[in-house]
Amino acid sequence: MTAIRSRPPDRIMSRVLASVLLPLLLIPVGKLRADSEQDFLLFVSLEAFDESSSDNPKLDDSGFSPAVDMLYTFSGDRFRVLGEFFNSRDENDLERLQVGWQAGEQTVIWLGRFHQPGKYWSTEYHHGQLMQTTISQPGVEQWEDDGGPIPSHVTGVLMESEFVRDDSSGFELALSAGLAPKLAIEGLQPLDLLDPESGHRTAANFRFAYRPDILSENRVGLLGGWSDINVDGDTQAAFDGLSAIKQTTLSVYADWRWDKWRLISSVTHFSNDLELPGTTDTGRFLSGYLQAEYSIDSDWTLFARIENSDDEEKSAFLSLLPEFVTRQDVLGVRWDIATKHSLTLELSDTSVHAEDAGNDHSNAIRLQWSTVFP
Amino acid sequence: MRVKLELGALFAIFLLSATTAWADRAVVLVVSTDSPIETLSALDVRKAYLGIAVRHGGQEIRALRLSNDPELDEIFLQSVVAMSEKSYTYRLLSNALRYGRPRPPEVRDLEALLNALSTNPYSIACVWQSDADRFPELEILRVLWQDY
Numbered sequence: 064m065t066a067i068r069s070r071p072p073d074r075i076m077s078r079v080l081a082s083v084l085l086p087l088l089l090i091p092v093g094k095l096r097a098d099s100e101q102d103f104l105l106f107v108s109l110e111a112f113d114e115s116s117s118d119n120p121k122l123d124d125s126g127f128s129p130a131v132d133m134l135y136t137f138s139g140d141r142f143r144v145l146g147e148f149f150n151s152r153d154e155n156d157l158e159r160l161q162v163g164w165q166a167g168e169q170t171v172i173w174l175g176r177f178h179q180p181g182k183y184w185s186t187e188y189h190h191g192q193l194m195q196t197t198i199s200q201p202g203v204e205q206w207e208d209d210g211g212p213i214p215s216h217v218t219g220v221l222m223e224s225e226f227v228r229d230d231s232s233g234f235e236l237a238l239s240a241g242l243a244p245k246l247a248i249e250g251l252q253p254l255d256l257l258d259p260e261s262g263h264r265t266a267a268n269f270r271f272a273y274r275p276d277i278l279s280e281n282r283v284g285l286l287g288g289w290s291d292i293n294v295d296g297d298t299q300a301a302f303d304g305l306s307a308i309k310q311t312t313l314s315v316y317a318d319w320r321w322d323k324w325r326l327i328s329s330v331t332h333f334s335n336d337l338e339l340p341g342t343t344d345t346g347r348f349l350s351g352y353l354q355a356e357y358s359i360d361s362d363w364t365l366f367a368r369i370e371n372s373d374d375e376e377k378s379a380f381l382s383l384l385p386e387f388v389t390r391q392d393v394l395g396v397r398w399d400i401a402t403k404h405s406l407t408l409e410l411s412d413t414s415v416h417a418e419d420a421g422n423d424h425s426n427a428i429r430l431q432w433s434t435v436f437p
Numbered sequence: 438m439r440v441k442l443e444l445g446a447l448f449a450i451f452l453l454s455a456t457t458a459w460a461d462r463a464v465v466l467v468v469s470t471d472s473p474i475e476t477l478s479a480l481d482v483r484k485a486y487l488g489i490a491v492r493h494g495g496q497e498i499r500a501l502r503l504s505n506d507p508e509l510d511e512i513f514l515q516s517v518v519a520m521s522e523k524s525y526t527y528r529l530l531s532n533a534l535r536y537g538r539p540r541p542p543e544v545r546d547l548e549a550l551l552n553a554l555s556t557n558p559y560s561i562a563c564v565w566q567s568d569a570d571r572f573p574e575l576e577i578l579r580v581l582w583q584d585y
Contacts, residue, residue, distance in 0.1 A: 138537070277484075
């Protein structure tokens with residue numbers, strides 16, 4: 064009893080989740096009820112890339128990057144399971160493992176590790192590379208373990224609800240609360256269900272969307288979140304006296320299609336309180352992007368994206384994330400070879416937050432094949 | 438003159454029979470005869486196939502697809518979901534990624550479809566009217582497409 068009390072709450076929670084959720088993945092197909100459905104998807108991509116920088120040789124890189132994302136979903140009468148495992152050159156993670164309960168006609172309550180709803184790109188495409196037109200993500204939408212500034216993975220409770228009106232317009236609302244990533248030597252690190260470590264604090268997030276027609280994909284909305292990010296004792300930041308970061312974000316976003324055009328845009332306001340001995344260093348900045356896509360025909364799509372930030376050079380928080388993309392211009396073309404196969408060419412000119420508070424520039428060319436099975 | 442009349446009559450008979458045959462070509466929405474579903478609007482049919490939750494008596498309607506007939510598939514895409522194959526495929530993949538909703542089950546043949554419909558009375562399917570007429574265990578809810 065004493066031993067259990069002395070364990071950190073995040074470790075107890077992860078063990079409870081693992082013991083409840085992992086056996087669900089072992090349900091044999093033959094035992095499933097007749098009114099249930101399940102699906103298994105395998106998103107595969109292979110990317111060849113070449114990045115070069117005249118400012119910082121550390122940014123020079125080239126090679127091949129294969130990635131596989133496995134998604135399993137199960138839906139019963141009132142019960143759902145979702146698992147997503149992602150494997151790439153740089154990571155090998157159980158990205159999502161959630162069990163859901165249909166609490167009302169249009170409401171599902173999930174328990175587990177999920178992609179928190181306060182980011183647009185990660186909740187739109189998750190790790191399904193084929194689903195996004197571009198190869199790269201905007202810097203502000205990067206996964207937190209790839210240098211992104213907003214926590215993406217939270218372990219706890221997520222509620223998703225949809226309200227459909229008589230005229231077929233609708234609203235979507237998602238609320239979540241749980242354990243936030245912590246700042247470790249590698250950057251922001253979410254709780255790993257398969258190898259849980261202590262030291263995670265809390266996060267709360269929301270997404271609100273208005274959809275003029277639920278049969279279409281058009282939507283506009285608000286996103287936000289609050290995260291209490293603990294700083295691991297092994298990091299340089301901890302030696303410098305930083306104990307925690309309290310981050311608040313608020314974003315507006317739009318994803319709109321008409322005729323042959325599609326526009327995706329999001330602007331996020333950051334407020335980061337860095338807790339130092341006897342003082343709090345508060346920094347605020349803006350970061351956003353606008354992506355335009357034009358379908359030449361059903362197989363060919365041209366795309367371009369501009370990303371920019373404001374006041375980011377004063378942010379002490381961003382100095383902890385040297386990979387954060389402050390500015391980027393992206394141009395490319397996607398060819399859908401078949402319904403589930405695409406080939407994409409992308410050129411980019413990128414600036415990252417440099418150690419001297421300036422910007423390091425780099426250029427990259429990428430070629431990617433992506434698909435999904437079955 | 439008589440030959441011309443005979444040819445004209447033959448042509449008229451041919452046209453009449455062809456029209457009757459084409460009029461039989463219709464795609465219908467069916468449920469099992471045990472199903473409590475008595476009616477379903479075209480909008481709800483479209484929602485169900487797009488993976489949007491449609492409920493009847495508190496139960497979610499399960500949309501099934503026959504996957505062995507390219508012509509039926511084409512009509513389904515044009516007249517039921519009003520999307521290209523690519524857009525429909527991406528919409529269903531997106532539902533799985535975003536909301537954890539599995540893609541609507543595809544069944545290989547009519548026998549498997551009949552079995553699936555009778556197992557879950559809240560299931561719906563799109564089939565040729567001629568097939569629906571052959572099986573008394575199927576009830577037609579509405580005509581989705583007809584070739585006039």
